[in-house]
Amino acid sequence: MKAFIFFIGALFIFNSPIFSQQKMKTKTNETKVKMKGDILQADKEQAAELVQLSKTWMDAMMQHDSSKLESLMAAEYNLKKGDGTVVMERAGWLNNLFHNLKIDRFDQSGISALVFGNVGIVTSLYTWSGSMHNNQFDSKGYITDVWLKRNNRWQVVSRTSAPFPGSNTLEGK
Secondary structure, eight states: OOOHHHHEEEEEETSGGOSSSOOEEOOSSOOEEEETTTTOOOOHHHHHHHHHHHHHHHHHHHTTOOHHHHHHEEEEEEETTSSSEEEEHHHHHHHHHHHHHEEEEEEEEEEEEEEEEEEEEEEEEEEEEEEETEEEEEEEEEEEEEEETTTTTTEEEEEEEOOTTTOOSSSTT
16 A cells, blocks of 8 residues: 555656656757657657668568678567567577578568667568468568667667468467
8 A cells, every 4th residue: 555655646746847858858879859748759860770770671681691680680689479478589580580481572661760869669560471491471460679779880679570360470380
């Protein structure tokens, strides 16, 4: 009960005009982030860069360009299901791509990026088909990638994807 009262009190204090974020401006080393009302407006140049990097990453995947993939994917990269369960870490992802996965088609559309300091969020839709261990798949769904900027260089640290209902997916293959 005390914890609940403390939580409600903290909410009241942090939502008071004293802590209003509407007048606050934040500036980081990498990106300018400005407050406009209650909505953060991220640096459009950084967002455009992430959209391009997302396309470069998927092109490298299709071309099996290991050096480009290794430079774009952080060491701690992991692939997650829509529920947040980690499916695979970077080494397993690369191994599957190079040894077990045959991609016939990969299309990414509706790519959108937001940048907040050194963190970028890229969302998109995908359509892809191919085979994994000779099991065919044809899937459509959504992707959310988290990028991190370190040493003035963006790398993807996490991808969460989920198929739309009715997709023939890789799950269980």
